[in-house]
Amino acid sequence: MTFADLGLSDELLRAVSDAGYSEPTPIQQQAIPPVLMMRDLIGIAQTGTGKTASFVLPMIDILAHGRSRARMPRSLILEPTRELAAQVSENFEKYGKYHKLSMALLIGGVNMSDQVAALEKGVDVLIATPGRLMDLFGRGKILLTGCSLLVIDEADRMLDMGFIPDIEEICTKLPRERQTLLFSATMPPPIKKLADKFLSNPKQIEVARVGTTNASIEQKLVHTTSRGKRETLRQLLKSENVRTAIIFCNRKTTVRELAASLQRHGFAAGQIHGDMEQPERLRELDRFKAGDINILVASDVAARGLDIKGVSHVFNFDAPWHPDDYVHRIGRTGRAGATGAAFTLITADDAEAIENIEKLTGQSIPRIGSVETPSAATEEPARGRDRKPKRGKGSDNRERHSEAREPRPRDERPRDERPRRGEPPRREPRAHIPDEPDSGGWNGPIPAFLGVTLTR
Helix, strand or coil, X not given: CCHHHXXXXXXXXXXXXXXXXXXXXXXXXXXXXXXXXXXXXXXXXXXXXCHHHHHHHHHHHHHCCCCCECCECCEEEXXXXXXXXXXXXXXXXXXXXXXXXXXXXXXXXXXXXXXXXXXXXXXXXXXXXXXXXXXXXXXXXXXXXXXXXXXXXXXXHHHHCCCHHHHHHHHHCCCCCXXXXXXXXXXXXXXXXXXXHHCCCCEEEECCCCCCCCCCEEEEEEECXXXXXXXXXXXXXXXXXXXXXXXXXXXXXXXXXXXHHHHHCCCCEEEECCCCCHHHHHHHHHHHHHCCCCEEEECHHHCCCCCCCCCCEEEECCCCCCHHHHHXXXXXXXXXXXXXXXXXXXXXXHHHHHHHHHHHHCCCCCEEXXXXXXXXXXXXXXXCCCCCCCCCCCXXXXXXXXXXXXXXXXXXXXXXXXXXCCCCXXXXXXXXCCCCCCXXXXXXXXXXXXXXXXXX
């Protein structure tokens, strides 16, 4: 099947050909015809299947006829993150190059006045994150009564981020007579409830079993230690034929520290995480796409939906906390029919996480030993649970040294006579016993503690 068989316009087919695509993916084959027929749709597909184009392409043809009005977008696409929203806007620019459609991007971290100015001119396509959209709506800068097409993308991710109440409120502000498309990698009960409430007789398509991983991705688990992770990763980067790679970490602090470590060791590495401002994050992505850097260290903010061509490897520096995040992470490679490799660095503490991943995907991931045992001379100080505890701090040390310590004798003196902390102990003055009596000497009886009684 070709794109021409799906009923797309000649202008759109030319733009698709210019982008280098000739055959639609399975989800595009199943989704584009019913969307062009103005039907509601539920699309269940894992990442990397061409899902974005499955709604962008038919939307361009649907919106080709019509006129936008100020502050009243004709269509709305909701995305969970800024990066995904920016990526969808790039798709509209790429595939809509022969159409005269206007577009606005409403995301946090950028100048709101520029976004308001774009809305005032009127837009055919509004791409937004729920938070910024609700903000502008509350300020009276946008009306949704003229929106006839709604796309809820990455619905399961919206659920994870707590956006479902916002989406429900947004849906109530749109016309009842509209076309709604919902895409999700999974269909948990809250998403099913959302679809039942706001979609009308939708056509449901599913192109892959939930939790499956791309068969073109070679997966491996690499045994190491928390202290040896960085050295193991560096050896993998050197031994594998790494053209471009994304390295995922669970924490933002780990992203920053690992990116700095790789740069110190001569790797062209960048970073992207949630604490970065939006322009900075987009610059790092542009550097990665342009080839200025070939390694991108990322938190899970970049795990879902980012479509970056030619990523040859994915490395999980940390085993993901949630098994479905594993599927989304490694889906950054092996896209559009290409092959890829995914390595996950695991320690003894990751046994349960790996068990849950293999249970979700229904496959056993091959294990390999550490690539090279790190030497003490080259390894950087590690932060984490493998660091040797200070003497006397841990319970093991207390038990180990308890028998060697003598119990401290109890001070029977009154509290006000005891020495304060940091002061030398106070001593009682010693009795002066003269060798022979003199006029200035001692005339009293000898103290009883001497054991004798003397008189003059």
